[in-house]
Amino acid sequence: MITKIYKSFILTVAVLGFSSCVNNWLDQTPSNGIPTSQAITNYNDTKTAMYGMYDGLQGNSKYNEYYAARMFYYGDVRGDDMQARDQGMRTSSCYEMRYTVDDAPAIWNIPYNVIRRANRIIEAVESKTISDADKYQKEINDIYAQAKVVRALVHFDLVRIYGNPYTSDNGKSLGVPFVDTALPTDAQQGRETVAKIYEKVIEDLTDAVNSGALHKSVKVGEKQGFIDQWAAEALLTRVYLYKGEDALALSTAKNIIENSPYDLWAADEYADAWDKMSAKHTKEMMFELINNGTDDWADREGIGYLYNEDGYADAICTKSFVDMLKVDQNDVRINVILPVQMKTDDKGKPTDLYKKYGEEPVFINKFPKGQQGDPRLQNLPILRLSEVYLNAAEAGVKLGGSAVDDAVRYLNELIKARSVDANSANVVDAGNITLERVLMERRKELVGEGHRFFDAMRNNETIVRYESQDNIGWHYALNEDSRKFDRTYFRTILPIPVSEVNANPVIAKQQNPGY
Known part of the structure; x- marks a missing residue:
């Protein structure tokens, strides 16, 4: 890829030791990882590298550009269901969408750093450098499969942020660089098409899902904080849905709903279950990032x-x-x-x-103070069973025919689980279920979890914040382009960060239109 990205990879856990002003990253040894100058040579090294990989998905109070904060609010306030409360807030730039290439919010270095960590695990296993692999083959195979899922997740997130929705042009436009190996310092890798990124993401996910190596939990919470078989399949349903592979999205979701140990929170469990200390918390939480204490959290920037x-x-x-x-x-x-x-x-x-x-x-x-009295200590939800139900319902509606019956069944199960009225009048049938109805349930269910903007863009919806003072609500004044827009508005995708453009002439020629 490019020099800038390569340097961001060098640090095993960037969130604990990243510095753009020095070049001593190779020598840093974070508390939850191993330095990149040290090879992964045994099972303990592999486990340590895995912990560093997961830790990197979040970040800390200084580097929160991924799931610590920005990935969530990027998908929330750029839509129509959440907003920055006022000017000058941390979420304001994403909400206002007035940025240029010089000051746009970035979700780049930290994600690519996580990819670096995943690749180190994958390469160590494939090159057979782990000396005690025979003794720990099952465990190592599981970690290897998890690394492939994480690599897929991060590339998928990046292509959603920096590329057009797949459904807008069947993936013909440029996405991001796909990095699946260590790169030399002078590498200048360009962007691949959105279609190519999806192809490689799906390949990583299906390899992991079909490997039989991922732990297949038989009760909830067995692999809390780590990716198991069901979480990998849940991510695959999301990717299929975004790509428009509705039949595969539906069949994969069905398998999870019918065979996994996860279940929807009941109506009387829902509010309290968000607290990670709740006995019901893991019931439908398929994958989340764990905050065990102040060493893990992103503090006031989370x-x-x-x-x-x-x-x-x-x-x-x-x-x-x-x-x-x-x-x-x-x-x-x-x-x-x-x-x-x-x-x-x-x-x-x-x-x-x-x-x-x-x-x-x-x-x-959804990040309550809860029993621990501090919202900073709550875990970060990435995949929930409710999304799988919604993926199945959306795919079924789009497929039509007999798949509509599946859509009705799965949407109604979610509606009933979210109503204090067991005979909810809001249930649907084959005659009145619509895509708009399913998407409304997605909005109500997933608000605050970073989905709405991406859902609207892939479904070619128009985002309407307000159109006049009569319906401005709690919005503060926005530029006209940001009050109402669809996916043809160039700022719905971010510019490749200026630091990357300056470091790599290949990417400099591939900047997103409009910037």
């Missing part, structure tokens, strides 16, 4: 703190979304959106937040 009123109160739900959710008073999902808690200040006067929002539910509480 998504839990950004979305919490007692934190930065950085991003909130839009009024249009809240109004949509409140239509069904039996829907328990309203219970994870909180109104302002601090209504008065120490002088008994209404706080600014309460004066603006009153009793309206505005703050996402």
